[in-house]
Amino acid sequence: MEYRHLGKTGIRVSELSFGSWVTFHTQANVDAAMEMMSAAYDAGVNFFDNAESYAGGQSESVMGTALKQLGWRRSSYLVSTKIYWGLHDNVNEKNTLNRKRLIEGIHGSLERLQLDYVDLIYCHRPDKTTPIEETVWAMHNIIEWGKAFYWGTSEWSAAEIVSALEIADRHHLHKPVTEQPVYNLLSRHRFSSEYERVYKDYGYGTTIWSPLASGLLTGKYSQGIPADSRGALKGYDWLHDELTDQEKLSKVQALEPIATELDCTISQLALAWCLKNPFVSSVITGASRVEQVHENMKASEVAPKLTPEILERVDSIFGIEEEEED
Numbered sequence: 001m002e003y004r005h006l007g008k009t010g011i012r013v014s015e016l017s018f019g020s021w022v023t024f025h026t027q028a029n030v031d032a033a034m035e036m037m038s039a040a041y042d043a044g045v046n047f048f049d050n051a052e053s054y055a056g057g058q059s060e061s062v063m064g065t066a067l068k069q070l071g072w073r074r075s076s077y078l079v080s081t082k083i084y085w086g087l088h089d090n091v092n093e094k095n096t097l098n099r100k101r102l103i104e105g106i107h108g109s110l111e112r113l114q115l116d117y118v119d120l121i122y123c124h125r126p127d128k129t130t131p132i133e134e135t136v137w138a139m140h141n142i143i144e145w146g147k148a149f150y151w152g153t154s155e156w157s158a159a160e161i162v163s164a165l166e167i168a169d170r171h172h173l174h175k176p177v178t179e180q181p182v183y184n185l186l187s188r189h190r191f192s193s194e195y196e197r198v199y200k201d202y203g204y205g206t207t208i209w210s211p212l213a214s215g216l217l218t219g220k221y222s223q224g225i226p227a228d229s230r231g232a233l234k235g236y237d238w239l240h241d242e243l244t245d246q247e248k249l250s251k252v253q254a255l256e257p258i259a260t261e262l263d264c265t266i267s268q269l270a271l272a273w274c275l276k277n278p279f280v281s282s283v284i285t286g287a288s289r290v291e292q293v294h295e296n297m298k299a300s301e302v303a304p305k306l307t308p309e310i311l312e313r314v315d316s317i318f319g320i321e322e323e324e325e326d
């Protein structure tokens with residue numbers, strides 16, 4: 001496992017990390033979570049991603065119990081959480097980054113995670129109604145109080161990120177250090193075009209999500225939706241159209257000969273492709289069972305095999321030029 005600096009911070013994250021969205025509580029109980037986290041940790045993963053909204057807070061509870069039972073040295077790993085959507089359908093408590101919500105939110109997350117601090121706290125989405133300055137001050141305070149060490153953004157626009165960076169700079173506050181954007185072979189436009197200046201000019205890091213497009217980039221959806229997959233879960237109907245999109249599925253299938261040539265699976269090839277981007281600090285992988293973790297962790301060994309010629313062949317399948325022109 002390679003470790004990359006999180007942007008221009010001193011902290012290094014494993015290039016492959018492990019997150020709990022959809023899976024913890026819904027598909028994986030504490031035992032399964034421990035098994036998967038151990039497999040990731042043994043492979044060198046040092047960063048575990050979570051959010052207060054995942055499974056209505058239960059994902060943090062599962063991870064917290066798992067971490068407690070695993071008993072790893074706290075300084076040997078990083079945990080993150082994210083706040084925005086909230087847990088209660090009430091004014092000031094949902095879809096907001098106001099000061100009260102962020103500070104109450106971090107307290108709730110730490111309680112569920114059974115931790116004294118998280119290493120990273122993200123604003124899970126931008127909030128168009130709270131002044132960015134209020135959010136920056138609240139995040140600064142959370143860090144000053146030792147409840148988190150670094151903070152970041154998720155799916156903020158480049159302009160919003162720059163605004164937060166400048167406010168923090170002006171007031172000598174802790175700056176956000178990383179974005180958490182979607183990035184995979186099928187969703188790369190924003191990462192490559194909009195954010196590039198933020199990485200280059202400000203040294204912003206990125207911990208990228210859904211590297212397998214929720215499993216579409218494994219190739220397993222080519223014969224329909226498998227009964228034991230995310231696509232078959234109750235409440236995830238919104239993913240159906242995406243997971244059964246014939247144009248996307250045929251692109252995924254076109255990866256097969258390249259994967260065979262490289263002696264790897266389509267999933268490993270898709271993850272390795274994300275790793276090749278130097279602006280990616282960490283690829284947050286997801287898994288519903290331990291076999292997937294074992295398979296995915298080997299993507300680190302596949303990445304060095306992705307020569308410029310292979311990358312060109314992959315790009316020719318996914319048509320990056322067309323995407324970047326629109």
Ligand SMILES: NC(=O)c1ccc[n+]([C@@H]2O[C@H](COP(=O)([O-])OP(=O)(O)OC[C@H]3O[C@@H](n4cnc5c(N)ncnc54)[C@H](OP(=O)(O)O)[C@@H]3O)[C@@H](O)[C@H]2O)c1
Nearest residue numbers: 019020021049209210211212213214215229230286287288
């Ligand atoms: N900031 C944000 O807004 C945001 C949004 C989404 C995710 N995230 C973070 O990013 C993490 C990863 O996202 P993701 O779970 O969507 O990642 P993903 O890699 O796109 O999808 C993971 C899912 O694909 C299937 N899968 C994974 N490896 C496989 C393999 N080798 N073979 C077959 N199936 C495989 C599993 O689902 P099944 O087995 O159920 O099919 C697994 O749960 C999340 O856990 C979360 O921490 C952040």
